[in-house]
Amino acid sequence: MTAVSDPPAVEPVTVPEVTSPTRGSRWRGILAGTAVCVLVGLLAQVPVLYNRVFYFWDDSSAQFVPMWRALGQGILSGGWPPMLDLDAWMGGNLAGEAMFGTWNPVNAANYVLAAKIDDLAVTATVVKTEFLVLLALGVYLLCREYGAARWASSVVAVALPFSGFTLYFEAATWAAGLMSFAWVPWVWWAARRMARNRSFTLLPFALGALAITVGNPYGLLGVCVVLLALMIEFAVRRHWRAVTRLFVLGLTLGGVALLVFLPLMGNVAVSWRTESRIFNDDFLRPDLSDLLGMSVPGTAAQIRSWAGGAVRMETPAMYFAWFALPILAWVDWKAVRCRAKALVSPLVVTVVYLMCTLGPSELWMFRWPLRLIEYVYLPLAVLLAVLLGSGLRTDHLRRRIAACGAIVLGGTYLSIAAGPDRVLRYVLGAAIVVVLLAAAVLLSRRGGRPTAVALHLGTAVVLFLQLHWFPGNLSVAQFGFPTSVTQLQQDFARRYQGTVFQVADVSAAVSTDKERSWRYVLLGNMYRAAGVASTTSYTGMGNKTFSATLCMNHLGSTCPEAYQVMSRPTELGPSLFDLMRVETIVVQRALVDDPKPPAGFMVTERNDLVTVLHRTAPLPWPEGRLSQASPNLRVTADARDHQRAEVLQIERSGPGRGTLAFARLAWPGYRAEIAGRELPVRSGPAGLLVVDVPPDVAGGEVRLRWIPPGLGVGLLALGVSALVAAGVSAFQLRARRHGTRIEEEK
Incomplete structure (x- = not known):
């Protein structure tokens, strides 16, 4: 026979007042909730x-x-x-x-x-x-x-x-x-x-x-x-x-x-x-x-x-x-x-x-x-x-x-x-x-x-x-990346300077000694933990032009041909190494065994896993992301306000349309202007950002900024939504103070 009585009926009823839980019941509930948290916290270890x-x-x-x-x-x-x-x-x-x-x-x-x-x-x-x-x-x-x-x-x-x-x-x-x-x-x-x-x-x-x-x-x-x-x-x-x-x-x-x-x-x-x-x-x-x-x-x-x-x-x-x-x-x-x-x-x-x-x-x-x-x-x-x-x-x-x-x-x-x-x-x-x-x-x-x-x-x-x-999820990848940030910085931040372009493939790295491979190459967002700027970030969204040009996947892996693509001149003149302001190149020898140094680079490290090349001379405009200005434009200053904004001073040195190329991907939302006049913005080689300067612009201060698409509408919608929620809550509070009770059930 059961020792438990039938549960009470729970049909909803309309009542004038809601019975609040007793103080003892409330404390028992708090203790039970706390016990759940403690137990889960312990089991999670x-x-x-x-x-x-x-x-x-x-x-x-x-x-x-x-x-x-x-x-x-x-x-x-x-x-x-x-x-x-x-x-x-x-x-x-x-x-x-x-x-x-x-x-x-x-x-x-x-x-x-x-x-x-x-x-x-x-x-x-x-x-x-x-x-x-x-x-x-x-x-x-x-x-x-x-x-x-x-x-x-x-x-x-x-x-x-x-x-x-x-x-x-x-x-x-x-x-x-x-x-x-x-x-x-x-x-x-x-x-x-x-x-x-x-x-x-x-x-x-x-x-x-x-x-x-x-x-x-x-x-x-x-x-x-x-x-x-x-x-x-x-x-x-x-x-x-x-x-x-x-x-x-x-x-x-x-x-x-x-x-x-x-x-x-x-x-x-x-x-x-x-x-x-x-x-x-x-x-x-x-x-x-x-x-x-x-x-x-x-x-x-x-x-x-x-x-x-x-x-x-x-x-x-x-x-x-x-x-x-x-x-x-x-x-x-x-x-x-x-x-x-x-x-x-x-x-x-x-x-x-x-x-x-x-x-x-x-x-x-x-x-x-x-x-x-x-x-x-x-x-x-x-x-x-x-x-x-x-x-x-x-x-x-x-x-x-x-x-x-x-x-x-x-x-x-x-x-x-x-x-x-x-x-x-x-x-x-x-x-x-x-x-x-x-x-x-x-x-x-x-x-x-x-x-x-x-x-x-x-x-x-x-x-x-x-x-x-099942000590781990063997249905997905286990990369075996190092976990110590201090060690990562010692292995990479001190050796790989500036923006790093890497020609490497994850399968080639994990097929060898992973622990040793990860001392020379990283993939996904691991370079961000090491404090290194790198093109090998993980993305679920991607950029079609950039990834297609460099055959780069969501993890940052590339094909061997990416090295040659980066080295050859683009329609703007300079190579992608220059347009992307790359200062360090890391080439996995399993993909390109003996890479020929592109113009302006030299081999600084070589072992059985990688070849590392560094730029021999400093890049111009070190405070910004400008990578190239057409010969008819002279840039006297370039400074980045923050990640989403940059300010340049330009002077015209020749007739015709000018171009300014940036080491930025041309995501939707970029806007450039000079003296209140909007300048054309477009996607250039490998999807990089290019700003066109019309022939009738003599010079001045160019302001470049990026605002995510729909941000203004989203902020307005958030503000209106918050006001509506606050207004409804105020009405509910007023009704409660006046003793209005509706549709309570337990």
């Missing part, structure tokens, strides 16, 4: 015990963490928000990339922190632990908002951050995905409280702005789906004022989205992000049967990835929580029936994201549906917490044991069928799940807290077990 660079992996090492340090140094120098990094070249259009969340104050604080830590792996661990904790606390609050018990909310809140995709992909590699996902449960929680008139609009607006300004489109999609689901929930319950409040909130957050994503859209014409297509090649696309392994420890789903074209993941990407499916045989399903209307929104979110996860492999800017699986698990966590909170039942014991056994054996069988070479692993995992679940069911007779202890213990045990089997 377990991956580092197995693999010191677990969080400094793939894109986190090549893209995010090194640039965090560079951005932090720029912010400390007074450059917030950072929108352009000239020394990162193709990856320097930060506003267009959007992925670094330059408008996000929490990101900015973390970038400053990153600038203070010498070890990049430690930086990654600290920042990602912060967001795993933030995610867990948001899930806990969201579950409590739907009426789940504290202990049940804590169980799923601790489990979700260590689900397979969130831990092995988002936390280990795709940092922007983790940062945006961590805010979504907070937005959901605050928006629902606002809809129920329990908080002011400014709270979900601020949290929604934090989710959107991370710059990851999946975070924006998450906010949109959540708001849509909430509007459907309250429409079903005929709470039209709540629907109106949610609609207004959505409009205000749309203004924030304009600020973040208009620059990205404004660069579509010159970047790789030009295709709008729908297609399916099954890459990183799970199917419905893969979901049946969400509670199998060590499950490796049959999903195509980068691992040598393998059809099986080398990470437990589809894992959710060890108890998620088996415990369904022991829950009280009356909890769902009693709260059907209140649970409409998590059901809607589940259905929407499940359809997307099982959908095509690319849809506009959204690709690789596996990325959406954590958004499926988030609403499932809410539903699971509500079910668990009603207690575990032990009546009809034989039937429940049979159902539980079928779930465990079914998932285990499917995992073994996908990977029969790992049969012992799956059998061990199944045995551990059975033992842990039996302990949880037995302890449930003593109440929720002992049950929670058993379930938390199981989460920790399975985490240790999975990290023993």
